[in-house]
Amino acid sequence: MLKKSIDIGMIGLGKMGGNMAQNLLSSGFPVCGFDVSDAAISKFRESGGTTRDSPAAVAADVDIMITSLPKASAVKEVYRGGDGIFQSGDPGLIVLEMSTISPDMATELAEEAATHDIDVLGAPVSGGPEESRDGTLTIMVGGRQEVFDDERTQTVLEHLGEDLYYTGDIDSGHMIKLINNVMTMGNLLLAMEAVSLGAARDIDGEVMLKVLGKSGGASNQFHKRMPRVLNRNFEAGFTIDLGKKDVGLALDTARSMDQSMITTSVVFNLFTQASRDGYGDEDISAIVKLLEENRGTTVDAENEVDEAYDGY
Known part of the structure; x- marks a missing residue:
């Protein structure tokens, strides 16, 4: 699949998400992002990314979303808030939830996403900012097997990680x-x-x-x-x-x-x-x-x- 045919959204442009976004941009993917930090937004734009003013606005324009956030409260707001992903994501949207959250929260998000015809995969990572930048993360992915096997999912994951593991149910990767x-x-x-x-x-x-x-x-x-x-x-x-x-x-x-x-x-x-x-x-x-x-x-x-x- 041609990289330019997969529009990617990145919510969270900090040390991890920002480096993942830069890696994807340098690999030829179009990436649209959002972050609450003006400094993170500026750095992302300098790398060639485009931005929107809310997670909902990003979700409306992409095929695959990636969320990489520092705490559970931010995750809840990004998905469930008034300007969250669930407000505008098109049916068939795939979301890779890469934050470190509880297994129970991963399950709850996936179940709620399903009511919007959105597929969430729990895809936390092992590795730091350097591995994020180099695309050498270890990624442990839980969720529906057919979504994990989707060509778009595999194409994006293979550019983010060196070692990819399908771990089973939605909560398994986060556990x-x-x-x-x-x-x-x-x-x-x-x-x-x-x-x-x-x-x-x-x-x-x-x-x-x-x-x-x-x-x-x-x-x-x-x-x-x-x-x-x-x-x-x-x-x-x-x-x-x-x-x-x-x-x-x-x-x-x-x-x-x-x-x-x-x-x-x-x-x-x-x-x-x-x-x-x-x-x-x-x-x-x-x-x-x-x-x-x-x-x-x-x-x-x-x-x-x-x-x-x-x-x-």
């Missing part, structure tokens, strides 16, 4: 996304607690990076964020506040299932404390600061390290 984010925050927290103990014993951070990077405790999060910690670079890729929000969503989901999450509750409490201490807008790697304060030490290295480190 796996929450599981992934719990593992991410928990893994990172434990790694930072461990290396802060090493720092308290005056072990050089680069030495720990090299040795642990080749040992059984190594992980994606350790490889990705330990170099940033050593360089004291906490510019946000994914913030403490967003991590706290996602872990909270997982806990809420577990409670709705009458399931306990003992360790995850500890993770949530510590991320909450880090947010209260003023680190909420910093990268999740800044969780180390909370642990450093408790120990009276700093995790750093004698020399600057390569942040592109991927295991020695």
Whole structure:
């Protein structure tokens, strides 16, 4: 299918949605967008995108919508608000819901969309702004199989992600996304607690990076964020506040299932404390600061390290 024959709408032009939109534009797709941020709108227009003044106006002009939003209240407004998608989307519109929301909310949106003859796929992603820009995201998609298999859906998804997985029912992708984010925050927290103990014993951070990077405790999060910690670079890729929000969503989901999450509750409490201490807008790697304060030490290295480190 010719790219120019698929009109794409993008609601949410932040670090994730904005980079996905730029990727699609550079790949030859026409993309129409909306965001509440004037700065995000300006950057999108400079990349060649067109804009409308509401989600409803975007939905009226496109074949496939993508929503990538930071919180549930924004998702509700974009779909159900007076200027929302449900007000003007044509029958047969496909919506890829890529925000991190609860599985129950994904189900509710899809059921309501069906009353408007609109198909919603729950399509959350794993990866950050860099992967969004490069089209190398991992995308987990739940919803109607025939909508996932639609040529338009596949064409768009294949330009956004490197690894695409059909996961089953509408809520399944969002459930796996929450599981992934719990593992991410928990893994990172434990790694930072461990290396802060090493720092308290005056072990050089680069030495720990090299040795642990080749040992059984190594992980994606350790490889990705330990170099940033050593360089004291906490510019946000994914913030403490967003991590706290996602872990909270997982806990809420577990409670709705009458399931306990003992360790995850500890993770949530510590991320909450880090947010209260003023680190909420910093990268999740800044969780180390909370642990450093408790120990009276700093995790750093004698020399600057390569942040592109991927295991020695």
